Amino acid sequence: xxxxxxxxxxxxxxxxxxxxxxMELTPEKPKLKDGDIAKGDVSGLIGMVSDQAKGSLSITFxxxxxxxxxxxxxxxxxxxxxxxxxxxxxxITNMVTGGAKRILSEKGFEFDMAxxxxxxxxxxxxxxxxxxxxxxxxxxxxFGRAYIEFxxx
Numbered sequence: 001x002x003x004x005x006x007x008x009x010x011x012x013x014x015x016x017x018x019x020x021x022x023m024e025l026t027p028e029k030p031k032l033k034d035g036d037i038a039k040g041d042v043s044g045l046i047g048m049v050s051d052q053a054k055g056s057l058s059i060t061f062x063x064x065x066x067x068x069x070x071x072x073x074x075x076x077x078x079x080x081x082x083x084x085x086x087x088x089x090x091x092i093t094n095m096v097t098g099g100a101k102r103i104l105s106e107k108g109f110e111f112d113m114a115x116x117x118x119x120x121x122x123x124x125x126x127x128x129x130x131x132x133x134x135x136x137x138x139x140x141x142x143f144g145r146a147y148i149e150f151x152x153x
Contacts, residue, residue, distance in 0.1 A: 004104075004107060004109075005053070005055075005104070005109075005150065005152055006030070006135065006137075006150055008099075008100040008103035008104050008107075009057055009096060009097070009100040009148060009150065010027060010137060010148060011099075011100075011103070012095075012096045012097075012098075012099030012100040012103065013025070013059065013096045013139070013146070013148055014027070014139075015099060016092060016095045016096050016099065017069070017092075017141075017146075020073055020092075020095070021068075021069045021072040021073050022072055023068070023069065023072060023141055023143065024141065025139040025140065025141045025146060026139065026140050026141070027137055027138075027139050028137065028138040028139070028140060029137075029138075030135050030136065030137045031135070031136060032133050032134065032135060032136075033134040033135070033136040033149060036125045036126055036127055036128075037123050037124075037125055037126075038058075038060045038119070038123070038124050038125065038126050038147075039060055039136070039138070039145070039147045040060035040061050040062040040063075040065075040066075040144075040145065040146065040147055041060075041061065041062055041063040041066065041081060041120060041121070041122065041124075042060065042061050042063065042066050042081055042085065042086055042089045042118065042119075042120040043058050043059065043060040043061075043089070043118065043119050043120070043124065043126055044058060044059050044060075044089045044090050044092065044093025044094075044116045044117070044118050045057070045058040045093070045116065045117050045118075045119065045126055045127075045128075046058075046093055046094070046097050046113055046114055046115075046116040046117070047113070047114040047129040048097070048101075048111040048112070048113050048114075049111065049112050050109055050110055050111045050112070051110070052109055053109075053152045053153060054129065054130055054152065054153045055128070055129065055130040055132065055150065055151050055152030055153060056128045056129040056130060056150075056151055057093075057096075057097060057100075057148065057149065057150050058093075058126045058128070058147075058148070058149045059089070059092060059093050059096060059146060059147070059148055059149075060126070060146065060147040060149070061089055061144070061145075061146050062144035062145050062146070063080065063081050063144070064143055064144035065141060065143045065144030065145060065146055066081060066085050066088070066089055066144075067079070067080070067081065067085060068143035068144070069088065069092070069143075070084065070085050070088050073088065074088075081120055086118050086120050087118070089118055089120075090116045090117075090118040093116040093118070094116055097113055097116070098113075101113060126149060128149070128151035129151070130151040130152050130153045131153055132151050132152050132153050133151065134149050134150070134151045135149065135150050135151070136148070136149045137149075
């Protein structure tokens, strides 16, 4: 797994959450993920293709963090994950991927991206679009955790 691919997504995620939701997330140690069960409750998944690589990214939020993010960004929010929270996770996935795409473009990597797909529910699965290993980076906050996963061929 090329760290040149990982760092732009991580820095974009931290930037989006800081600027859009006034939340600081602290990255923890990356590791290889076993299986395809999500660690949280709502996941945005987006496929990416370039001449150099094919892969996908997912961002998974625990329900508590997804709801707190909604409340911080919109000023109000539900008490449980609903359609608006699910849409918000898709939008955050789009913003993070867009920011990372810009950084990667500056390094000479051009990616085409699909529209994010959002999956929710306890023990939902994430099926990455690449055959490579899946790297997961936990991010902690006072409101709960998020997880970024990457897989590239």
